[in-house]
Amino acid sequence: MPINVTKFREAERRFKKRVPDMEGVLDLRATNKHPRAKQICKLEGDGSWMWGVEGKEGLFFIPSALDEQQQKYWITKAMSSYMAPPNLTNLDAHYHIPEKGLWAYFENNEILQIKRKVHPDDSVQTQALPMEQILDRDGIKSLMRRIRWVTLGYQYDWTSKEYDFSRSPVPFPPTLAAYSSALTQSAGLGPSRPEAGIVNFYQPGDTLTGHVDRSEPNMQAPLVSMSLGAPCIFLVGGRGRDEEVLPVLLRGGDVVIMAGEARYFYHGVPRILPLECGRMEDEDPKVQLALELLGDARININIRQTDIPVPAEAPKLPKTKMEKELAQRVIVVLECAPLEIVRVGKGSEARHHLLNSDDHQNVLRKHSKDLSDYRPDITHQCLLALLDSPLNKAGRLQVYIHTQKGVLIEINPHTRIPRTFSRFAGLMVQLLHKLSIRAVGSNEKLLNVIRNPISDHLPVKCQRVAMSGEGETVKIGEWVKTLPEEPIVFFIGAMAHGEDKFEFAESKISVSEYPLAAATVCSKVCHAFEDLWDII
Numbered sequence: 090m091p092i093n094v095t096k097f098r099e100a101e102r103r104f105k106k107r108v109p110d111m112e113g114v115l116d117l118r119a120t121n122k123h124p125r126a127k128q129i130c131k132l133e134g135d136g137s138w139m140w141g142v143e144g145k146e147g148l149f150f151i152p153s154a155l156d157e158q159q160q161k162y163w164i165t166k167a168m169s170s171y172m173a174p175p176n177l178t179n180l181d182a183h184y185h186i187p188e189k190g191l192w193a194y195f196e197n198n199e200i201l202q203i204k205r206k207v208h209p210d211d212s213v214q215t216q217a218l219p220m221e222q223i224l225d226r227d228g229i230k231s232l233m234r235r236i237r238w239v240t241l242g243y244q245y246d247w248t249s250k251e252y253d254f255s256r257s258p259v260p261f262p263p264t265l266a267a268y269s270s271a272l273t274q275s276a277g278l279g280p281s282r283p284e285a286g287i288v289n290f291y292q293p294g295d296t297l298t299g300h301v302d303r304s305e306p307n308m309q310a311p312l313v314s315m316s317l318g319a320p321c322i323f324l325v326g327g328r329g330r331d332e333e334v335l336p337v338l339l340r341g342g343d344v345v346i347m348a349g350e351a352r353y354f355y356h357g358v359p360r361i362l363p364l365e366c367g368r369m370e371d372e373d374p375k376v377q378l379a380l381e382l383l384g385d386a387r388i389n390i391n392i393r394q395t396d397i398p399v400p401a402e403a404p405k406l407p408k409t410k411m412e413k414e415l416a417q418r419v420i421v422v423l424e425c426a427p428l429e430i431v432r433v434g435k436g437s438e439a440r441h442h443l444l445n446s447d448d449h450q451n452v453l454r455k456h457s458k459d460l461s462d463y464r465p466d467i468t469h470q471c472l473l474a475l476l477d478s479p480l481n482k483a484g485r486l487q488v489y490i491h492t493q494k495g496v497l498i499e500i501n502p503h504t505r506i507p508r509t510f511s512r513f514a515g516l517m518v519q520l521l522h523k524l525s526i527r528a529v530g531s532n533e534k535l536l537n538v539i540r541n542p543i544s545d546h547l548p549v550k551c552q553r554v555a556m557s558g559e560g561e562t563v564k565i566g567e568w569v570k571t572l573p574e575e576p577i578v579f580f581i582g583a584m585a586h587g588e589d590k591f592e593f594a595e596s597k598i599s600v601s602e603y604p605l606a607a608a609t610v611c612s613k614v615c616h617a618f619e620d621l622w623d624i625i
């Protein structure tokens with residue numbers, strides 16, 4: 090064996106030979122079973138057996154999981170509905186696929202006028218072809234036989250080997266999801282939530298090189314893989330390309346499940362084999378047509394649970410003036426926030442910082458400023474307490490910052506406040522320079538400097554309360570129950586000390602007999618309204 094040829098590569102070569110050596114191939118339908126095959130359990134329902142293999146943890150086979158009728162059902166589905174837009178296929182890069190899909194033309198014996206797209210990989214022969222082609226049924230059939238893959242649900246980008254989570258997913262076919270989930274459930278692997286799938290089409294002579302499917306954020310969820318049509322050799326190794334490789338004979342109707350450790354195993358298809366008992370036939374013309382299109386090919390449908398990190402359900406916010414007037418919600422204005430920019434360093438080394446008593450003692454002393462006046466960390470803590478609260482997540486909170494210098498900032502409730510102070514400070518510097526910060530890849534403003542005064546942004550009818558040690562002390566949980574059903578505004582000082590004189594407040598309350606940090610006051614306000622409005 091030449092050096093540098095891995096065990097996986099060697100196995101691939103072995104099965105690509107004209108007459109491959111079938112010695113040691115695991116054939117779960119053979120009467121004398123492979124020494125390493127072990128029966129795991131009988132599935133509920135149709136009573137198929139699930140097999141495992143010694144030394145291949147998490148790898149399961151269900152031979153003949155699908156009877157002929159079921160195989161025909163999935164073959165027809167794959168050819169007719171799965172191949173059609175909005176699902177993507179390898180042909181999309183080369184052709185403008187008609188909206189109703191190729192199958193519709195094939196089935197109805199319609200002439201198809203199809204436009205080619207110029208593609209960087211086009212051969213000289215392809216480039217010479219006309220940009221528009223007129224295809225009859227045979228032409229459409231040849232084109233459809235060029236389909237090698239179709240993506241289901243979350244669309245997979247074959248170049249980057251990543252899911253395109255920015256595109257809204259095409260709904261995953263519900264019957265396929267139900268089948269896959271019922272199968273993992275009856276195999277004792279728990280229910281799965283199929284979200285993405287790939288349908289592979291292998292014409293005789295096609296191969297799939299060894300790989301690990303690593304793109305799913307959740308690599309623990311089982312991957313269910315269904316074989317239809319022609320048999321094949323399926324190779325499965327271990328975590329590395331040089332681990333022992335097991336060749337398996339998969340036939341139409343067999344199912345493979347890769348769970349746990351096996352999700353990390355190299356696998357591939359080096360060989361499509363001839364049909365053992367000829368092509369299937371059916372009386373139903375649609376099924377018969379799908380079988381005709383299939384010919385001697387193999388179809389593999391593999392079903393994956395991605396567990397995409399979906400952002401928490403965005404709260405519905407009052408948008409119209411009317412909604413803003415009436416929606417029962419809490420508005421917090423963080424008052425006197427010391428957010429100021431300072432230039433540090435000279436010349437090209439100069440950087441803008443958020444002025445603060447920890448990092449800029451010299452500057453502050455030089456300008457005879459009181460260090461304790463520069464505590465932007467208090468604003469940071471208040472924002473974390475407020476925006477992380479269930480009250481905010483439920484869409485019942487609006488926060489503004491009014492800085493010591495009179496800058497008014499509106500905070501979009503969807504904003505994720507940076508966890509560390511230094512990143513928060515960087516964000517504030519950016520905001521004070523650019524006057525607004527937008528969400529990455531979207532037009533939504535997260536932080537926005539708005540025009541003064543704050544009263545222009547508050548509902549006409551609302552209570553305006555200052556939180557102050559000078560106010561009457563109340564048990565806030567009880568006090569909120571006495572409020573009229575209208576929006577309420579709290580002015581909370583985001584400074585270390587100083588008088589709580591907030592221009593637009595009409596009354597003052599204190600929520601503790603102790604002096605509290607501003608962030609604690611924010612938390613108490615949130616908790617009180619969460620309890621009042623049953624937000625858990």
Ligand SMILES: O=C(O)CCC(=O)C(=O)O
Binds near residue numbers: 302314356357358389
């Ligand atoms: O065709 C098969 O059986 C395997 C397909 C596969 O591994 C894949 O699509 O990632």
Ligand SMILES: [Fe+2]
Binds near residue numbers: 300301302356
């Ligand atoms: Fe794979």
